[in-house]
Amino acid sequence: MKSIVQVILILLLAGGGAGFVDTADRWGLDRLVPTDPSGYFLLAEEVADVADNPQERRLAVRLYALAATLDPDQWGTSGLLGIIDLLEDESTIRSLRSMIEMRQLHTGGLLPSSRVVLGETDRATVAAFDVLSYARAGDMVQARRRLRNITGVRERLLSFQDEIPGGMQHLVDRIDSSSDNGLRQRLTEPEVVAQLQVQLRLLGGSDDSWSATLMAWRGRPMQSLESHDLGSLLGLDLERRIWINDRWQPVPDDGTSAGDVVDQ
Numbered sequence: 001m002k003s004i005v006q007v008i009l010i011l012l013l014a015g016g017g018a019g020f021v022d023t024a025d026r027w028g029l030d031r032l033v034p035t036d037p038s039g040y041f042l043l044a045e046e047v048a049d050v051a052d053n054p055q056e057r058r059l060a061v062r063l064y065a066l067a068a069t070l071d072p073d074q075w076g077t078s079g080l081l082g083i084i085d086l087l088e089d090e091s092t093i094r095s096l097r098s099m100i101e102m103r104q105l106h107t108g109g110l111l112p113s114s115r116v117v118l119g120e121t122d123r124a125t126v127a128a129f130d131v132l133s134y135a136r137a138g139d140m141v142q143a144r145r146r147l148r149n150i151t152g153v154r155e156r157l158l159s160f161q162d163e164i165p166g167g168m169q170h171l172v173d174r175i176d177s178s179s180d181n182g183l184r185q186r187l188t189e190p191e192v193v194a195q196l197q198v199q200l201r202l203l204g205g206s207d208d209s210w211s212a213t214l215m216a217w218r219g220r221p222m223q224s225l226e227s228h229d230l231g232s233l234l235g236l237d238l239e240r241r242i243w244i245n246d247r248w249q250p251v252p253d254d255g256t257s258a259g260d261v262v263d264q
Contacts, residue, residue: 027059029243034070034251041067041075044082057086062238062248065230069238083234095233124152129202131157132195135175136187143175160198165191168198 027047032039044063051057061083068079080096087093127150134143147153154172161168165188187195231238240248 032063032241032243034066034241037067037071037075040064040070041079041082044079048082048086051086061086061234062236065234065236065238066241069230070241092233099230122152124150124156125202127153128156129199131175132199135171136192136195140175144178147172147175156202157198160201163198163201164194 027043029043032043040063044060044067047056047063048060051060064075064079064082064086067075068083077100080100084093084096087096127146131143131146131153134140134146147157157168157172164171230236237248239250241251242249
């Protein structure tokens with residue numbers, strides 16, 4: 001007959017109250033390799049199905065996130081949906097849903113990758129950029145609010161009058177119309193490309209580089225799902241992708257031992 005201590009030890013080893021190392025051993029995390037993103041996703045599904053403690057839920061979230069960033073084409077949307085099912089924080093869930101929407105919108109998801117540098121890009125220019133993004137996604141309320149309420153936005157946009165098929169004036173008038181019901185209109189590829197080129201120029205980017213990117217993608221939505229962005233949102237370092245020495249480690253460079261890096 002087993003003593004109480006023996007029973008507790010058996011439960012701990014089974015994972016009922018185990019530490020994370022025990023949980024990791026249970027799921028064979030050391031078998032995961034970044035060259036096989038599907039392994040992370042399939043294991044995330046298994047863990048999520050039976051997760052009954054915060055450690056295993058957190059593990060499933062990390063595995064979904066790693067799959068989503070290692071292979072965004074295959075696992076980006078599915079990984080984000082899997083994470084949403086495991087979270088309770090409404091703010092984080094809303095952010096993840098926004099990521100999914102941006103991936104799924106055929107035209108609304110196309111945004112130049114230039115970054116706004118605070119203090120170097122004035123408010124009117126940033127707002128003009130946002131007006132085009134919101135209008136293209138069908139959110140006329142937000143587009144119209146910026147167009148009407150921020151000084152200089154209209155002038156910034158109209159300075160690109162000849163850059164938009166049909167003229168920027170026509171587009172601005174449509175955005176400013178209170179009768180617009182906000183439904184996202186189907187744009188032709190030249191119209192989408194023209195708007196994106198204007199947005200890039202608003203932020204001081206290079207037309208040539210962005211045009212080349214668009215041609216390479218043939219007008220499809222950008223599929224990039226950056227690990228540092230998703231990791232920041234979830235509070236995870238997604239550059240640590242392999243399980244070595246009882247901790248998540250970054251993939252080592254040539255000549256560097258993963259064991260030399262301490263996980264946080």
